[in-house]
Amino acid sequence: MHVDFLTLACLRDELDRLLGARVQHVMLLDELSIGLELYAGRRHYLLLSAHPQLARICLLSERPRRGPDVEPPILLLLRKWLRGARVTDVTQPPWERVLIFHFEGAQGRCQLIAEMMDRYSNLVLVSPDGRVLDAIKRVGPEVNRRRVTLPGQPYQMPPPQSNRHPPVVVDWVALLRSVSPERPLHAVLTGHLLGVSPTLAHEIATRATGNSLALVRDADPRVVGKCTADLFAPLLNGQWQPHIGLDEHGEIVAWAPYPLFQFPRSEPVATISEAMERFFTIRTGQDAYAIARREVQNAIDAAKRQVEQALIKVRTQIPDEREVQWLREAGELLLIHQHTVEQGAEQVMLPDYEGTVRCITLDPTRSVIENAQLYFQRYRKMTRAAHGLPARVAELEAEIAFLEQLAADLRLAQTRAEIDAVREELAEAGWISRSRHPSATRRGPTRLIIDGFTIYVGRNARQNEEVTFKLATPDDLWLHVRGQPGAHVVIKSGGREVPQHVVERAARLALRNGTISAPVDITQRRFVRRMPGGRPGMVIYRNERTLWVKPDEQAE
Structure with a gap:
């Protein structure tokens, strides 16, 4: 449409x-x-x-x-x-x-x-x-050499459709006789007339023959001409009749400035703007913040792809421990047996410490001792890599976990301020530039009271940090979906024993704020620690017990 x-x-x-x-x-x-x-x-x-x-x-x-x-x-x-x-x-x-x-x-x-x-x-x-x-779309000569749309260039109107004619001057009998009687009428209308869209062509066919898919042989040229004239009449009299077309299920499938008899139902609306707004609201989704949300999601996805590629590269660089030890051993064997190695040899067969004969590759332009030193140099280099690369792997894995948490935060965001908060987290991590329009005061964690117990729920990384390390005390219960990014939930116990039904309600809050159904871990706040080197809201914990719960969309 x-x-x-x-x-x-x-x-x-x-x-x-x-x-x-x-x-x-x-x-x-x-x-x-x-x-x-x-x-x-x-x-x-x-x-x-x-x-x-x-x-x-x-x-x-x-x-x-x-x-x-x-x-x-x-x-x-x-x-x-x-x-x-x-x-x-x-x-x-x-x-x-x-x-x-x-x-x-x-x-x-x-x-x-x-x-x-x-x-x-x-x-x-x-x-x-x-x-x-x-x-909004710059069009250079490499795209359209006949109609360039670039700053500084003269504006050119779209080229005229010279092969089509205005409906008001058409000889309908001649037109329909000039084409195959087996052609669909709507195709003839769109192919020969100016200003006739597929929707309008189907409407003319419906009004003229009772069938939007009618063939030319089924149509009376005079009736087709009259129906066309009726639909174009508002160009002169201004008597538009905006309508929306609905299918058999009541879904809006079209709009037009005239009644749409080609559909099961046609309903009048006040303006053509209202018709289009209703149609496109369905097509673009009900999320009022979809555009802003998509922009942040695209940035998260791009950052995650970059980190994942770096992680793959680093993992391929981690040397095999046996290969590293063989480099040291090869150097030692060359020194031990240096007097038996022929100068200029490209390889030598020597027994290792277990008596197994091994082949050692040599640089024939170097002495035996120099070859041994080369093996020691490679050993030291790969040893350093073996020590440094695992730490880099852990760092990249933590960054992926952080980005997955931001993606979860974005899914949970219900206001523009919460979407902006996720964007700010991404900017603070260095993945995108900072906003020129800082968001308003950050919204705090959700606070609920269930049977006298105060419960805090974090909806993003900073709220999770606040819930866990500012609002909770060591004896409070802390809940989180196992193995997934999501909300930190805290039950303020005040030294009291928390009833099981309250724990289950809190667990459902954690589950609802996670991405999929999963078991919920529960532990005391004292056993939760910030992840070393991790971003805000990233934690490690112990002494947990696990509660299996079903998601509850009405938990809040």
């Missing part, structure tokens, strides 16, 4: 309310989408996206969530040119899937051109002299 010509025409009329509106904020929602907050009597929120599958323009019912914590050049230019500017016009070139937003502000006049062309969609900021200031 893609934005088509009629959808944009309907939207253009809807956007008349924004003429004269002042741009208050410009937001980057994701790498291919921007949001504009405009004021015209009240706040309006306009979304423009050049996503290859989810490209769209629509007004939103509420303020969109800000996206990645980055400021690409186009965002800085959009803020420079649009912030404080007024919308002077919104235009649509004939038969094009393009809307042109005209602005006038302190920097002068400019245009934001939204090209809704599926995978070729783009958002282009154009200067008063018609040159590209920047685009």
Whole structure:
């Protein structure tokens, strides 16, 4: 389902309310989408996206969530040119899937051109002299030599579709006679007419024949022409009828500025923006923070891949202990039997300490003693590696555990502040740059009271550190899912014995905050220690007992 010509025409009329509106904020929602907050009597929120599958323009019912914590050049230019500017016009070139937003502000006049062309969609900021200031997708000559979209280049409209004709001037009898009667009617419509999308073509076929998949031979040209004219009439009279199409299960599968008889159900909506917002809310998921969450998850994944690759490399460098000892022994054997080794030999067979004859490779350009020294040098080098590399392996394994903990923290994050807290942890670890917009005061651990016992639950590494080493005392009970990253849970016992049902509730909290079902370890806080060299919230513990519990989604 893609934005088509009629959808944009309907939207253009809807956007008349924004003429004269002042741009208050410009937001980057994701790498291919921007949001504009405009004021015209009240706040309006306009979304423009050049996503290859989810490209769209629509007004939103509420303020969109800000996206990645980055400021690409186009965002800085959009803020420079649009912030404080007024919308002077919104235009649509004939038969094009393009809307042109005209602005006038302190920097002068400019245009934001939204090209809704599926995978070729783009958002282009154009200067008063018609040159590209920047685009959300820069297109160089190596991609499209005929239409370059780069800063400083003259802006060019998408090339005209010379092989298609406006529906208002079509000779329907001639058109349908010129094609095979066995061709699907909808394919003929999309292939020969301007402004006709697959959805619109199926709708014309449905209205003309009762079947969206009808063949040309089933269609009366006059009826096809009338149905087409009816659907394009709002271009002149402005009487749009935005609808959403639903399948047999009641799921929204389409939208259009006209009733959708091709689907089992068609429901009217107030505006085409509402139709698109409802459709894309389902397609993009219900997570309001999905964009910000995905950005942090991508950074965690990239860091983890880097550490895992380093770990593989280090492990391959750890020498075999028997090989190391043989280097020392070979050097010693050469010294012991130096008088029996022929000068210039490339190898020699000598008995080892157990009497087994071994082959020792030699450098024929060196003396026997020099060859022995070479073996000793290699022995010392590999011995040093054998001592240093295991520590490096442990360090890298700890870093992977830290990143897995951050991934778990991110899954548990329920607010933007909690997502930002995970990002800050990643930045403090040196994996990404620090945010230019520090988050608000960090939220503390979750606090619950169950039958008079206070329970603290950490949702991220710093909260886990606080729960375990600041809020807990040595006699308190400490719980954690075995073998997984997840929450630290503490039961404040106050010297009292904790009833089993309270322990089980706390264990479910730990399990719910883990990644999958698993046994929960329980021990006193006194037996929990920070992992040497580990990140905040990383611990080792002992004297634990294990409680098997089922996850409880209602634990909190």
